Amino acid sequence: MIKWTTVLLIFCGIFSQVDAQENLNPASPGFDVFRADIPHGEIDTISYNSTTVGATRKALIYTPPGYSADKKYPVLYLLHGIGGDEKEWLNGGHPEVILDNLLAEKKVEPMIVVMPNGRAMKDDRATGNIFDREKVEAFATFEKDLLNDLIPFVEKNFPVIANRESRAIAGLSMGGGQSLNFGLGNLDKFAWVGGFSSAPNTKKPEELVPDPAKAKEQLKLLWLSCGDKDGLITFSKRTHDFLVSNNVPHYYIVEPGGGHDFNVWKSGLYNFAQLIFK
Ligand code: FER
Numbered sequence: 001m002i003k004w005t006t007v008l009l010i011f012c013g014i015f016s017q018v019d020a021q022e023n024l025n026p027a028s029p030g031f032d033v034f035r036a037d038i039p040h041g042e043i044d045t046i047s048y049n050s051t052t053v054g055a056t057r058k059a060l061i062y063t064p065p066g067y068s069a070d071k072k073y074p075v076l077y078l079l080h081g082i083g084g085d086e087k088e089w090l091n092g093g094h095p096e097v098i099l100d101n102l103l104a105e106k107k108v109e110p111m112i113v114v115m116p117n118g119r120a121m122k123d124d125r126a127t128g129n130i131f132d133r134e135k136v137e138a139f140a141t142f143e144k145d146l147l148n149d150l151i152p153f154v155e156k157n158f159p160v161i162a163n164r165e166s167r168a169i170a171g172l173s174m175g176g177g178q179s180l181n182f183g184l185g186n187l188d189k190f191a192w193v194g195g196f197s198s199a200p201n202t203k204k205p206e207e208l209v210p211d212p213a214k215a216k217e218q219l220k221l222l223w224l225s226c227g228d229k230d231g232l233i234t235f236s237k238r239t240h241d242f243l244v245s246n247n248v249p250h251y252y253i254v255e256p257g258g259g260h261d262f263n264v265w266k267s268g269l270y271n272f273a274q275l276i277f278k
Contacts, residue, residue, distance in 0.1 A: 034097050038104035039065030048153035052145040055122050060086050062113040069159050073112045074166035074277040079175025083130050086117040092262045109277040120145040139174050143182045168276045170194030172265040177201035184208050187218040192276040194223035196268035202235045205242030212246035221275050222250035225268045227258020
């Protein structure tokens, strides 16, 4: 199963890539299985003061094996979906396993991964009706929390390289929409942008990429992926079509048989992580 998905992924990757960027690496079987024989990173909880929300907010942070305050790291901001919170990636996707494994094979740069809560409101738990208007709006408000509160906190308290080439943003579903909206809307802040199964919160292409020439010049990577059985694929497809028409290089990976689930999101992270910060 994994093998066929991998083979198809590579073909999709090669043929959907506009302009020359490196081809995808196949997902080795076991890419998401914990290995006891390699060094492991750490997951911690951080708390930061959000002037945007007027509250102390929590995020998870992954520091890679060999982490040292004497080194400097790039940072990936990794965002969750509508039913999730800062723990969704950890519980559902185990990014620490995927990244530890990739690092052991020297396939990624050592990086810090920050997993915030993208529902920027006082009660940011995924309880009650997760589709409530104010909860959905809080996913848009998170742009301010991220740019004005969380990123400055991370850059003050961790040994990170604070420039656009060393900042990436990616996410799943609502977090995919946020990543495209915030990443493409703030090209001075992010050079690496990825949306996995991006949700209806994704801005319309003309708003998302108002200046295709500038996006082309500034972006180091733009990644869109989605399962072909995912009802939300129209949001990735329309973005892809616009990018093709406007000559903005990007990956558009359609996963055969893929649903709206962590199989697609883990393989998205696996491939995206290997392309960034290089
Ligand atoms: C919607 C359908 C799906 C929507 C959001 C989602 C805001 C998000 C799904 C997810 O994050 O998994 O109509 O509207």
